[in-house]
Structures are given as C-alpha cells and as structure tokens.
Amino acid sequence: MPLLEVKEVAKRFGPHQVLEGLNLEVEEHQVVCLIGASGCGKSTLLRCINGLEEIQAGEIRLQGDRVTGPGVDLNALRRDVGIVFQSFNLFPHMTVMENVTLAPIRVLGMARAEAEERALALLKRIGLEQKAMEYPDRLSGGQQQRVAITRALAMEPMLLLLDEITSALDPELVSEVLSIVRDLAKEGMTMLLATHEMGFAREVASKVCFLSGGVVHEEGPPDQIFGNPAKERTRAFLKRIIEAGRL
Amino acid sequence: MGVAIVAANWAVVVYLGEVMAAHEVRSAPFDVGLVLFGVAASLLLFPAIKAVLTAGRARAAAAEQDVIAARVHGTAARTWCWYTFGYAAAIVIILLMALLIVANDVAVGRTFFYLPLMYDSFWLVLRAFWVNVYICVIAEVLVLIWGLAVAIARLLPGKPARPVRLIATAYADVFRGLPAIITIYLVAFGLALAGLPIVRDLPLSSLAIFALTLTYGAYVAEVYRAGIESIHWSQTAAARSLGLSFLQTLRFVVVPQAVRRIIPPLLNDFIGLQKDTALVQVVGIIDAFNQSKIVASNKFNLSAVTTVGILFVLFTIPQTRFVDRLLARERRRTQAGG
Numbered sequence: 001m002p003l004l005e006v007k008e009v010a011k012r013f014g015p016h017q018v019l020e021g022l023n024l025e026v027e028e029h030q031v032v033c034l035i036g037a038s039g040c041g042k043s044t045l046l047r048c049i050n051g052l053e054e055i056q057a058g059e060i061r062l063q064g065d066r067v068t069g070p071g072v073d074l075n076a077l078r079r080d081v082g083i084v085f086q087s088f089n090l091f092p093h094m095t096v097m098e099n100v101t102l103a104p105i106r107v108l109g110m111a112r113a114e115a116e117e118r119a120l121a122l123l124k125r126i127g128l129e130q131k132a133m134e135y136p137d138r139l140s141g142g143q144q145q146r147v148a149i150t151r152a153l154a155m156e157p158m159l160l161l162l163d164e165i166t167s168a169l170d171p172e173l174v175s176e177v178l179s180i181v182r183d184l185a186k187e188g189m190t191m192l193l194a195t196h197e198m199g200f201a202r203e204v205a206s207k208v209c210f211l212s213g214g215v216v217h218e219e220g221p222p223d224q225i226f227g228n229p230a231k232e233r234t235r236a237f238l239k240r241i242i243e244a245g246r247l
Numbered sequence: 248m249g250v251a252i253v254a255a256n257w258a259v260v261v262y263l264g265e266v267m268a269a270h271e272v273r274s275a276p277f278d279v280g281l282v283l284f285g286v287a288a289s290l291l292l293f294p295a296i297k298a299v300l301t302a303g304r305a306r307a308a309a310a311e312q313d314v315i316a317a318r319v320h321g322t323a324a325r326t327w328c329w330y331t332f333g334y335a336a337a338i339v340i341i342l343l344m345a346l347l348i349v350a351n352d353v354a355v356g357r358t359f360f361y362l363p364l365m366y367d368s369f370w371l372v373l374r375a376f377w378v379n380v381y382i383c384v385i386a387e388v389l390v391l392i393w394g395l396a397v398a399i400a401r402l403l404p405g406k407p408a409r410p411v412r413l414i415a416t417a418y419a420d421v422f423r424g425l426p427a428i429i430t431i432y433l434v435a436f437g438l439a440l441a442g443l444p445i446v447r448d449l450p451l452s453s454l455a456i457f458a459l460t461l462t463y464g465a466y467v468a469e470v471y472r473a474g475i476e477s478i479h480w481s482q483t484a485a486a487r488s489l490g491l492s493f494l495q496t497l498r499f500v501v502v503p504q505a506v507r508r509i510i511p512p513l514l515n516d517f518i519g520l521q522k523d524t525a526l527v528q529v530v531g532i533i534d535a536f537n538q539s540k541i542v543a544s545n546k547f548n549l550s551a552v553t554t555v556g557i558l559f560v561l562f563t564i565p566q567t568r569f570v571d572r573l574l575a576r577e578r579r580r581t582q583a584g585g
Contacts, residue, residue, distance in 0.1 A: 047484075050488050051487075052484050052487065052488060074487075075487075075490050075491070075492055076490075078487065078488055078489065078490040079490040082488070082489075083488045085481065085484070085485065087481060089481045089482060089484065089485035090485075091482065091485070091486075091500055091504075092504065092581060093503050093504050093507065093581065102486075102489070102491075102499060102500075103489035103490055103491060106491060106495055106499065107489065107490040107491060107495075135580065135581040135582075137581055137582045138581075138582070151489070152488075152489070155489060155490065
C-alpha cells in the first residue's frame with residue numbers, strides 16, 4: 001500500500017481549474033519530485049495534501065486512510081504531514097528555539113525540556129545550534145529555510161512536503177538547503193517536493209512527475225524523464241529549461 | 248527678500264518691547280526671562296544678514312558671468328532666507344500668544360493662570376484626579392480583554408458561528424456610534440434606576456467604568472481585528488500546517504504579532520479613554536474636572552480647570568514616550584542590523 005495516494009483530485013479557484021482529476025502515489029521512503037511550469041498546480045497539490053486547501057472532487061489517502069472530505073481531523077493529519085514553504089513562514093516574534101518547539105509542546109503535549117533537547121539536537125545537525133536564541137529576521141534566508149525544515153521535522157512527520165523551498169533564496173544559499181534535503185533522503189524520509197532545481201531533482205528523486213494541464217502528464221524515474229521523455233509536452237518543457245541553462 | 252525679512256525682524260523686536268513694557272509690573276525673574284527671549288529673538292538677525300550678504304555675492308558673481316558661483320551663492324542665500332522665515336514664524340506665534348495672555352490688562356492670564364488659586368486648589372484637584380486615574384486604569388484592563396473577545400467573536404470562521412459574528416458586529420456598530428457621554432449617562436443612572444440586584448449596590452464609579460469599557464471595547468475590538476487581519480495568511484498556514492488548532496494559532500502566532508502592531512493605535516484609544524474619564528462628571532462623580540468646576544464657580548476663576556488640563560496632558564506624555572521606546576526596543580531585538 002502506498003503511503004500517499006492522490007486519486008482524481010480536482011481543485012478550482014473560482015472559475016480557474018487548477019487540478020483536473022490528478023492521480024499520484026508516493027511509496028514509503030520515496031522522494032517524489034513535482035516539476036512543471038509555474039502555475040501548473042504543484043504548490044496547490046501540496047497544499048491540498050496538507051489540508052490547507054479544500055478539494056472539490058476526488059480523494060487523498062494517507063496510509064490508506066481518507067484524509068479529505070467530511071469528518072476528517074485535519075489537525076491530526078497535519079501532525080503526520082509536514083510542509084515547508086517557499087517563503088519560510090517562520091514566526092518572527094519567536095526565537096528559533098520557540099519556532100521549533102511550539103508544535104511539539106502545544107500539539108504533541110511534549111514537556112518543554114524534552115522538546116528543547118530534541119530541538120537542539122536537530123539544530124545541531126544543521127549546524128545552527130548557536131542560533132537557537134536568535135530571532136528569524138537576524139538569520140540569512142538559507143538559515144531561515146533550514147530552521148523551517150527543522151520546525152517541520154520536530155513533529156516527526158511520516159511525510160514531508162517541500163514547496164519550492166529554494167525559490168526565494170539567493171543562488172549562493174541554495175546548496176546549504178538542498179544538502180539537508182539530500183541527507184533526509186538518504187535517511188529514508190518520505191518526501192514530496194515541488195521544485196525548479198532540475199539537477200537536484202534528477203539527483204535525489206526516486207520518481208519525477210511532470211504536471212501539466214492539471215494532471216500528472218508524465219511520470220517515471222528521473223533518468224527516463226530527463227533523459228528520454230516520452231511525451232511531447234514534457235520534451236518542450238525540458239527544452240525550455242535547458243535553454244535557460246537550468247539543467 | 249533679505250531686506251524684507253530684516254524689516255520683519257525689527258517689527259518682531261518692537262512687539263517684544265511692547266510685551267516687556269506691559270510686564271514691567273511683574274517680578275524680576277520675569278524681566279530676566281523676557282530680556283533673554285528678546286536677545287534670542289534678535290539672533291534672528293544673523294541668518295537675515297547672512298541672506299542679504301550671500302544674495303549680494305550671488306548678484307556680483309552673476310554680473311561677472313560666473314554662472315556656477317552665482318548658483319552656489321544663490322542657493323545659500325535661499326537657505327538662509329528659509330531659516331529666517333522659519334524662526335521668524337515661530338517667534339511671531341509665541342509673541343502673539345503672549346500678547347493674548349496679557350491683553351485687556353492681563354485679563355486672560357488672570358482667568359486661566361491665576362497662580363495663587365492654582366496653588367491653593369492644587370491638592371484638592373490632584374486628589375480628585377486620582378478618580379480619573381483609577382477609572383481609566385481599570386477600564387483599560389477590562390477594555391483589553393473585552394475588546395479581544397469581541398474581535399475574536401467577529402473573526403470566528405464558518406457558518407455555525409454566524410449568529411455570534413452578527414451579534415459582535417452589532418455591538419461594535421452600536422457602541423462606536425453612541426457618544427460616550429450618553430452611554431455613561433444611561434448606564435450609570437439607568438442601571439441604578441432600574442434597581443437590578445447587585446448592580447443597584449455598585450458604586451457609581453464602577454458603573455462608569457462599565458460604561459467606558461462598553462464604549463472603548465467597541466473601538467479596541469476594531470483595532471484588534473485590523474491587527475489580526477494584518478498578519479499575513481502565510482503565518483496562519485504555517486501554524487495550521489504544524490497541527491495547531493484555530494484558537495492555538497490565534498493565541499500563539501497571530502495575536503502576539505498583532506498586539507505588537509496595534510500598540511500605537513491602541514495607545515491612541517487609551518488616551519481617548521483617559522480624556523473621556525472627564526465625562527463621568529455628568530453622573531455626579533467628583534473627578535478632577537468636577538472638582539475644579541466647583542472651585543471655578545466658587546472663585547469665579549477658571550485656573551483650577553487649567554490645572555486639570557495640565558494634569559491630563561502630563562499624564563499622557565510619558566505614556567507616548569514609553570510606547571515609542573518599547574517599540575524601538577522590540578525592533579532592535581527581533582530585526583536584523585540592530
């Protein structure tokens with residue numbers, strides 16, 4: 001049974017149809033990359049999986065459990081599915097430590113001392129333990145995004161959604177964030193990421209999905225998608241990416 | 248232009264002479280102060296003369312076809328002119344006020360600033376001012392809590408909460424529209440008159456606090472609501488995505504940030520509330536204003552009321568400065584480059 005199943009999901013913003021019966025499966029320990037033009041619905045799909053957006057049709061299952069539609073405890077779902085945003089969205093009035101420990105303490109009911117100990121261990125892994133008492137605005141973009149990843153990891157999610165997490169970063173800060181994702185992939189964290197970093201997608205992905213027209217237009221192992229795409233639209237998209245020097 | 252300003256300056260100095268003449272009846276320290284002011288006002292001549300001199304230099308340069316030098320001196324002359332204008336305007340305003348006070352044989356001064364009466368009634372008025380302080384401090388604490396409750400009621404999501412939202416909206420509309428003085432009158436007299444148990448036995452000042460809380464709760468609820476809505480939706484998304492509930496998100500993420508943002512408008516409303524404590528005199532509470540009115544009608548002189556005015560102003564200034572410093576400290580703490 002796949003960890004995540006997305007079945008015939010449709011999502012509309014007013015008259016604008018973003019997802020039109022999209023299907024997707026993510027197995028445990030897989031890293032699935034969503035690629036596609038801006039506005040093709042990558043971010044929307046991630047937000048739907050996390051329950052931040054309501055879907056109009058279809059269903060999403062996590063470990064076989066339906067997590068969309070009536071009667072679903074979204075707060076419980078979100079405990080298991082973490083998301084990291086393009087613009088970090090750290091809480092500016094809290095220190096790094098408070099950002100990371102807020103949810104474990106308030107949602108999981110963890111003791112403060114235990115939560116801080118675990119947060120410090122996580123921060124140490126990303127080399128930011130000295131910044132634990134700083135406020136987010138005093139960190140660089142790359143550091144902020146690493147803290148945001150840590151904040152999501154502190155909930156020990158079974159699935160981590162990454163929404164173009166390097167798109168808002170200066171180019172020289174991208175690698176420090178990607179290396180964390182690479183480490184997580186090696187440790188077997190199940191991840192679904194929307195990205196414009198094609199080289200990175202090719203390197204870490206177990207599966208790449210090209211989104212177009214509100215559905216997964218083509219999917220397959222990275223070497224196939226990037227090396228020998230079967231569909232015309234995928235080829236056209238990759239050609240533009242290569243022309244822009246991004247692959 | 249420079250010449251005109253010098254002339255204006257002389258006119259100002261002549262004004263000053265008149266004022267000093269009118270005040271010669273007064274004591275020596277006053278005279279010293281006036282002479283010092285006269286000297287300070289005469290310093291206005293300095294920029295005026297500078298303006299004339301640089302303007303002359305600019306003309307000379309222009310005559311010699313030295314365009315750049317003419318431009319430089321011309322700009323300098325204009326700057327000196329503006330200095331002269333600015334300081335002259337300030338001096339004229341101060342002198343006009345002084346003239347108003349001493350007009351009609353110092354009648355204005357005696358009516359509003361009769362020092363012996365201010366001195367005699369000071370403690371009486373100050374003790375009564377405590378009533379204002381007491382009312383506004385308690386009302387402010389209540390307003391902070393009540394306003395937040397109303398704001399959250401107005402922001403509750405979903406259809407089931409609709410009636411609650413409607414009632415909160417109606418409350419805010421009604422009590423923002425009702426003049427505070429009418430609310431105080433109706434609540435403090437009306438509730439006592441209606442003879443409700445418990446309420447009947449409350450002191451008038453408690454009812455006045457209740458009335459002011461109702462009025463300012465409506466204002467502050469709007470301030471809170473604006474503050475909460477000004478926090479970007481992505482903060483809520485981040486909090487909800489971590490599994491925090493709606494109320495937890497408000498409590499830990501949105502409201503703490505909103506409160507920091509609304510402190511300046513909140514202080515505005517609080518100063519309004521402090522001033523409106525003077526309205527409680529309509530129901531016969533002896534606050535500072537009421538007390539000073541008693542003094543004023545006994546002595547046929549308004550100086551005690553001036554004391555109350557000064558007390559109110561002195562009460563608010565430190566708060567403004569305190570909040571400014573609070574905000575500056577907060578910025579230094581959380582933001583880069585501090």
